[in-house]
Amino acid sequence: MAVPARQVSSAELDRELGLRTGTTFRQTGVERRFLSTTETAAQLAARACEAALADAGLRWEDIDCLVAASATMDQALPYNAALVHAELGLDHRRTATFDIGASCLSFLAGLDVMSYLVEAGRYRHVMLVSADIATFGLDWTRLKEGGIFGDGAAAVVIRKALPGETGALLSSSMVTLSAGVNHCRIPAGGSRFHPRRVAGPIEPLSLFRMEGKSVFRLVAAELPDFARRLLDQAGTAMDRIAAVVPHQASQLALDHLAKRLGIPDGRLVDIFARYGNQVSASLPTALHLALSEGRVRRGEQLMLIGTGAGLTMGGMVLTY
Amino acid sequence: MAVPARQVSSAELDRELGLRTGTTFRQTGVERRFLSTTETAAQLAARACEAALADAGLRWEDIDCLVAASATMDQALPYNAALVHAELGLDHRRTATFDIGASCLSFLAGLDVMSYLVEAGRYRHVMLVSADIATFGLDWTRLKEGGIFGDGAAAVVIRKALPGETGALLSSSMVTLSAGVNHCRIPAGGSRFHPRRVAGPIEPLSLFRMEGKSVFRLVAAELPDFARRLLDQAGTAMDRIAAVVPHQASQLALDHLAKRLGIPDGRLVDIFARYGNQVSASLPTALHLALSEGRVRRGEQLMLIGTGAGLTMGGMVLTY
Numbered sequence: 001m002a003v004p005a006r007q008v009s010s011a012e013l014d015r016e017l018g019l020r021t022g023t024t025f026r027q028t029g030v031e032r033r034f035l036s037t038t039e040t041a042a043q044l045a046a047r048a049c050e051a052a053l054a055d056a057g058l059r060w061e062d063i064d065c066l067v068a069a070s071a072t073m074d075q076a077l078p079y080n081a082a083l084v085h086a087e088l089g090l091d092h093r094r095t096a097t098f099d100i101g102a103s104c105l106s107f108l109a110g111l112d113v114m115s116y117l118v119e120a121g122r123y124r125h126v127m128l129v130s131a132d133i134a135t136f137g138l139d140w141t142r143l144k145e146g147g148i149f150g151d152g153a154a155a156v157v158i159r160k161a162l163p164g165e166t167g168a169l170l171s172s173s174m175v176t177l178s179a180g181v182n183h184c185r186i187p188a189g190g191s192r193f194h195p196r197r198v199a200g201p202i203e204p205l206s207l208f209r210m211e212g213k214s215v216f217r218l219v220a221a222e223l224p225d226f227a228r229r230l231l232d233q234a235g236t237a238m239d240r241i242a243a244v245v246p247h248q249a250s251q252l253a254l255d256h257l258a259k260r261l262g263i264p265d266g267r268l269v270d271i272f273a274r275y276g277n278q279v280s281a282s283l284p285t286a287l288h289l290a291l292s293e294g295r296v297r298r299g300e301q302l303m304l305i306g307t308g309a310g311l312t313m314g315g316m317v318l319t320y
Numbered sequence: 321m322a323v324p325a326r327q328v329s330s331a332e333l334d335r336e337l338g339l340r341t342g343t344t345f346r347q348t349g350v351e352r353r354f355l356s357t358t359e360t361a362a363q364l365a366a367r368a369c370e371a372a373l374a375d376a377g378l379r380w381e382d383i384d385c386l387v388a389a390s391a392t393m394d395q396a397l398p399y400n401a402a403l404v405h406a407e408l409g410l411d412h413r414r415t416a417t418f419d420i421g422a423s424c425l426s427f428l429a430g431l432d433v434m435s436y437l438v439e440a441g442r443y444r445h446v447m448l449v450s451a452d453i454a455t456f457g458l459d460w461t462r463l464k465e466g467g468i469f470g471d472g473a474a475a476v477v478i479r480k481a482l483p484g485e486t487g488a489l490l491s492s493s494m495v496t497l498s499a500g501v502n503h504c505r506i507p508a509g510g511s512r513f514h515p516r517r518v519a520g521p522i523e524p525l526s527l528f529r530m531e532g533k534s535v536f537r538l539v540a541a542e543l544p545d546f547a548r549r550l551l552d553q554a555g556t557a558m559d560r561i562a563a564v565v566p567h568q569a570s571q572l573a574l575d576h577l578a579k580r581l582g583i584p585d586g587r588l589v590d591i592f593a594r595y596g597n598q599v600s601a602s603l604p605t606a607l608h609l610a611l612s613e614g615r616v617r618r619g620e621q622l623m624l625i626g627t628g629a630g631l632t633m634g635g636m637v638l639t640y
């Protein structure tokens with residue numbers, strides 16, 4: 001994982017915004033978050049990739065595919081993976097690169113999809129990286145929305161399990177509820193609200209907007225059944241899951257998830273107070289922390305789950 | 321395939337730009353191109369999907385995954401496939417959706433990747449759609465760059481071949497030469513050149529810029545060997561390929577491709593004069609026209625090949 005150099009506590013935000021001490025933390029649930037100043041998404045992604053490569057004990061010549069699975073673009077063109085490839089100085093390596101995107105669930109979609117390609121032997125080692133710098137597009141006067149986000153990146157190396165290894169993907173699913181397509185959005189940045197096509201200033205359209213209550217209503221009705229089917233398909237049950245690694249959407253969303261899914265005490269990986277909502281980087285950062293803090297042992301099962309702009313629900317049950 | 325309602329001939333552009341008759345065609349090689357006025361990328365994509373579904377004789381309940389493989393974003397958030405899903409009114413269908421992106425080669429990357437998922441039985445029928453509206457970001461005073469682009473969309477349905485069917489993917493490859501990462505680019509639209517992060521006006525940064533000669537130099541040295549390896553891996557040779565379907569980068573690029581790859585006369589699918597460079601929609605539109613015009617018969621081989629911003633080379637040899 002990688003984060004920008006600058007970290008900002010909620011106490012600092014209180015002072016900056018002229019609020020009574022404790023206001024920002026009470027409204028956001030975030031103690032500190034990391035905010036990019038000069039770092040680009042590709043730079044954070046590259047640092048996460050180098051860390052994953054070292055952890056895996058591999059060298060770049062072992063990696064034959066680099067997939068960027070981020071929620072937002074670094075530039076409109078070229079795609080994120082090409083920018084990360086350039087940032088890593090891999091030009092002399094003849095790597096395949098492409099992006100896989102599904103907003104906050106991009107990492108899940110990428111892990112799911114690429115597992116089939118390593119299983120089939122198409123690629124030997126896939127570097128999968130999620131990186132988002134979403135905090136430039138925030139309205140800091142709307143603290144509950146703006147104050148929860150942080151920047152970051154996280155990467156994993158995927159390969160086929162060797163005989164005798166426990167790692168396995170037991171079930172995986174993704175479903176789009178596009179009735180909520182406008183519940184979370186950044187209108188500008190693409191062709192629909194191009195500066196040439198929009199009469200007024202573009203800046204207001206490049207800010208993130210979320211209708212939290214509408215998201216909650218749509219998701220609350222669906223997620224418990226969705227999680228149950230994931231467990232059923234994996235032939236397991238919630239009480240056998242060592243850790244549930246969710247997308248870190250908000251403190252409220254995490255609390256509801258624990259309750260609605262009946263996650264046993266201490267099994268939910270909640271890094272929200274330490275990092276905020278890091279968009280696509282949330283899930284792999286939480287996964288990295290859960291594994292490196294020893295919350296899942298080899299052979300134990302874990303669940304990844306979340307909801308992102310789309311709206312899309314996604315989840316996966318794995319053996320570590 | 322789908323195109324916007326408005327078509328613009330090079331003769332019309334001559335008049336609009338106050339140029340001597342024939343100038344635009346001579347500089348671009350495009351007779352007419354389709355330009356979006358009110359259409360969004362998701363609308364064009366949805367029309368292409370409906371056409372592909374009808375061609376395949378399927379209904380939406382048969383499609384369990386929708387993948388958008390475009391070069392540019394429709395909005396910064398959510399991702400393209402969710403917007404297409406909403407545009408198609410598929411909310412009551414519980415479809416998986418995500419994006420696969422590799423600029424102009426997004427369709428190739430998507431076809432390649434998703435072939436493994438249908439082969440493994442993860443999805444039964446995948447709708448894969450490419451749609452780009454790039455023409456808002458053009459500088460029409462630079463005709464050789466701006467005048468070659470057109471808008472459009474094209475879609476295919478992918479499924480596993482049944483016993484006795486000839487369809488097969490024989491070889492596929494993708495390589496990124498990120499020394500050329502800045503040769504084709506639209507800087508703004510993402511977090512790197514966010515309106516909040518850039519001092520000056522954002523519009524100049526949201527225009528497409530290409531260093532054609534640098535692209536050519538990098539690619540000309542690499543593409544012939546790349547194509548030869550694709551043919552070798554497929555166990556075939558250029559004289560056995562019924563049709564070569566290239567990305568329609570420019571007339572010069574197409575002419576050089578035919579010469580450098582030794583493509584026999586009449587085998588190159590060149591739709592450039594009729595549609596221009598439709599970014600990610602070029603390859604599937606050319607494929608659709610090649611198949612619907614009867615240029616490839618069942619059991620014959622075809623090659624898809626191209627280069628896109630990244631720079632990335634990609635190619636595939638298939639049996640139809």
